[in-house]
Amino acid sequence: MPVHATAVVDPRARIAESAEIGPYCIVGREVEIGPGTRLMANNYLDGMLRIGADNIFYPYSTVGVSSQDLKYQGERSETRIGDRNKIREFVTIHRGTKGGGLLTSIGSDNLLMAYTHVAHDVQMGDHIVLGHAATLGGHVQVGDWAVISASSGVHQFCRIGRHAIIGGYSVVTQDVLPFSNTVSERESKVFGANRIGLERRGFATPVIEALQTALRLLTRSQLNTSQAIERIRQEVPPCAEVDELIEFIRSSERGVIK
Numbered sequence: 001m002p003v004h005a006t007a008v009v010d011p012r013a014r015i016a017e018s019a020e021i022g023p024y025c026i027v028g029r030e031v032e033i034g035p036g037t038r039l040m041a042n043n044y045l046d047g048m049l050r051i052g053a054d055n056i057f058y059p060y061s062t063v064g065v066s067s068q069d070l071k072y073q074g075e076r077s078e079t080r081i082g083d084r085n086k087i088r089e090f091v092t093i094h095r096g097t098k099g100g101g102l103l104t105s106i107g108s109d110n111l112l113m114a115y116t117h118v119a120h121d122v123q124m125g126d127h128i129v130l131g132h133a134a135t136l137g138g139h140v141q142v143g144d145w146a147v148i149s150a151s152s153g154v155h156q157f158c159r160i161g162r163h164a165i166i167g168g169y170s171v172v173t174q175d176v177l178p179f180s181n182t183v184s185e186r187e188s189k190v191f192g193a194n195r196i197g198l199e200r201r202g203f204a205t206p207v208i209e210a211l212q213t214a215l216r217l218l219t220r221s222q223l224n225t226s227q228a229i230e231r232i233r234q235e236v237p238p239c240a241e242v243d244e245l246i247e248f249i250r251s252s253e254r255g256v257i258k
Contacts, residue, residue, distance in 0.1 A: 052083040061091040067120035082108035093118040165194045175256045190219045
């Protein structure tokens with residue numbers, strides 16, 4: 001295992017032989033690092049932190065440190081990170097708290113660009129992109145393939161649905177519909193389906209058109225949400241993705257952005 005002479009690695013940390021620890025990194029005693037993962041330089045890893053295989057941490061990222069939540073009382077909590085993630089410069093990832101299940105979780109194949117913040121108890125899936133300086137408040141849930149563009153802020157307890165894209169500098173205070181293109185101007189609004197993203201990921205044209213119609217009924221028909229859902233059930237060809245959209249709305253606790 002290549003460990004730079006200037007790195008400080010607790011002897012109780014569990015590090016795979018093929019991992020690499022670069023200059024001036026600090027690795028705490030409860031950290032576990034999987035094979036092929038590389039800490040480039042000046043990374044700080046702390047707490048009960050489990051990192052999978054083939055991740056790369058660019059300089060000055062801080063991972064697994066205690067929460068900024070004022071209710072956090074030092075309870076033992078955990079951070080888990082999957083495989084093949086790219087964690088860019090100055091990213092901060094905080095471990096969970098008692099109020100959120102004691103776990104912050106990041107899946108696999110994600111890109112966290114420079115200066116992004118993942119707060120306590122966030123649950124991220126796979127293939128997600130966080131643009132520069134995007135911020136996830138505590139307890140946020142982000143579905144697979146979502147894109148949160150630069151300098152956007154997501155309020156605590158919000159959910160971001162699968163395959164959604166959020167435009168840059170957006171302020172998100174309610175749940176973001178799956179498959180949607182959502183942008184904040186003076187207020188956040190849905191601008192139809194995330195057509196380009198869905199096409200790139202191989203969704204069939206009839207599915208994209210069904211989602212576009214469903215989102216138009218939700219956001220442009222002047223119907224309330226219950227009325228729009230009823231119209232969707234009557235007029236939109238059934239498919240699993242439209243069912244997922246409706247279930248996402250039904251299960252929302254903060255309400256959804258329309």
